[in-house]
Amino acid sequence: MSSCNQKHFTVDYFFDELTDDQKLKYENHLKRCELCQQHLDALKGTATAVKRFQRQQPDKKFLKNYHRQLQEQFSSEKKRTPIIDKVIDIFIRRPSIAIRIAEAVALLIVGVFIGRNFVWQSEFLRTPLSQYQNNYQILNEDLLLKNYLRETEMVLLDVSNLDPVEDQKIIFNLIQSTKYRYLLQKTALLKNQAYELEDQQLIELLNRVELILLELCNLEEQVSPAAIDEIKQQLKRSYLLMEIKSIKHQEI
Amino acid sequence: MNDPDLKLVKKAKQGDQHAFGKLVKKYQNKILYLAYDLVGNYTDAQDVAQNTFLHAFKNIPYFRDESSFSTWIYRIATNAAIDFQRSKKRRRQIFINQSKYDEQDQPYLENVEDPAVSIIKDLENSDLKELISELMEQLSPQQRAAFVLKFFHDKTTEEIAKIIECNPVTVRGHLLRATIKLRKKLKDER
Structure with missing residues (x-):
């Protein structure tokens, strides 16, 4: 007999892992099956040999060293409190x-x-004003005017404080920055608004600011101390700075 | 499932290192002996056991209670030992190719005595050891694991199936083949 469909029960029978019912059935089968008897004998022989076999024990020093190393290995792991671990678990790990x-x-x-x-x-x-012109309607008009006046005041203050000889670099930077151009565009935009609102005082102010800004823009290619001086004088004569300051403190 | 380690495992999963330390203490010798039975010497067995506990420590948050902790740690150790044997075999094959060394002369338990072992001069036992080591050489890693877990570690067929991740029928097959081979060897000895 070369094969038996019950041969796998031999292992469970030998190691007493069968139920009583299965055990009884298998014992009946075992009486007739030569192959299963051979397997059972092999298992018995192996078990006897293994029983006699003694595993070599490790040296005590070795075992002690092994235990110590295990202890060291785990104490070197980063300690975490249960709360931190829980937080890491909830937010990062899982x-x-x-x-x-x-x-x-x-x-x-x-x-x-x-x-x-x-x-x-x-x-x-x-961004140049032309690019956000479409959003103009959603901006608060008063706020736009206030911002405009603040920016204009700052630029004009810078200009009025310039030293034409010593501040060449600052002049160049001021001119290089296209801020004046934006202010010019903003001035034009606010002028349109002022015309719609028929605010003559504002129109007049914007006209004067526009003049100074135009002068500044023209400086782009010819920065001479004389030209700067001229603009400063123009600014001084116009009393623009004082007027802007007073408007800023009024209700617009 | 009634797992005696459940309380410690629960604490260890929450990051309680002391609880994990207790589990290590409980299983450190069992895992060392399992690794020794599978790799054949205590120096390598120590590496396998240490890797086993390190792996378990890092992965304990992902341990699901589908099996007992004992089965889980035995599975890690068995896999670590099998991987170790495979890599060792590969290394040895490279060495053999270089030195034209005959692989058959290299038994499962090396002839060179393991310095970690206190030698028990028992001739009968050494004969038996040789026989078993020869048998181990002839078995596949899974068969070897099944044999060791059954005869040296008293695991049930179901437990072995879970540890080596295969069908219980396959485990029974592995055990039968291994025992028949050993029986034949014993007969030849006589």
């Missing part, structure tokens, strides 16, 4: 879908905050 969504939303909010405060704002300042 976050639920809700936590993942919340993390994504939080990340988005942080991104928008950073963007609005550090990227979009500066981009807004650098």
Whole structure:
């Protein structure tokens, strides 16, 4: 007999892992099956040999060293308190879908905050007026005027304090920056608004600012101390700075 | 499932290193002996056992209670030992190719005495050891693991199946083949 479909029961029978019912059935089978008897004998022989076989014991010093090394190995692992581990588990290791969504939303909010405060704002300042003209309607008109006056005042103050001989670099930078041009565009835009509102005082002020700004723009290619002096004198005569200051403190 | 280590495992999963230390203490010798039975010397067995506990420590948060901790740690150790044997065999084959050394002269338990072992001068036992080591050489890694777990570590067929990740029928087959081979060897000795 070369094969028996019950031969695998021999192992369970020998190691007493069969139920009583299975055991009884197998014992009946065993009486008739030569192959299973051979397998059972082989198992008995192996078990006897293994019983006699003694595993070589490790040296005591070796065993002590092994235990010490295990202890050292695990004490070198980073210790974590259960609370920290729980937090890491919840948020990093195994976050639920809700936590993942919340993390994504939080990340988005942080991104928008950073963007609005550090990227979009500066981009807004650098964008020529013609590009954000379409958004003009949504801006608060008063706020636009206030900002405009603040910017104009700053530029005019810079100009009035310039030393034509010593501040050549600053003059060059001022002219290089196209801020004057934006101010010029903003002036034109506000003038249109002022015409619509029929605000004569504002129209007159904007006209005078426009004149000074035009002079500044013309300086782009010819920066001479005399030219700067002339603009400074013009600015002084116009009392623009004083007027802007007083308007800023009034209700517009 | 009634796992005696459940409480310690639960604590260890929450990051309690002291609890994991207790589990290590409980299993350190069992795993060392299992590794020795599979790799054949205590120096390598120590490496296998240390890797086993390190792996268990890192992965205990992912341990699911589908099996007992004992089965899980035995599975890690068995896999580590099998991997170690495979890499050792590869290294040895490279060496053999270089030195034209006959692989058949290299028994499972090397002839060179393991310095970590206190020698028991028992001739009968050494004969038996030789026989078993020869048998081990002829078995596949899975057969060897099944044989060791059954005869040296008293694991049930179901447990062995879980440890070596195969069908219980396959485990019974491995055990039968291994015992028949040993029986034949014993007969030849006589």
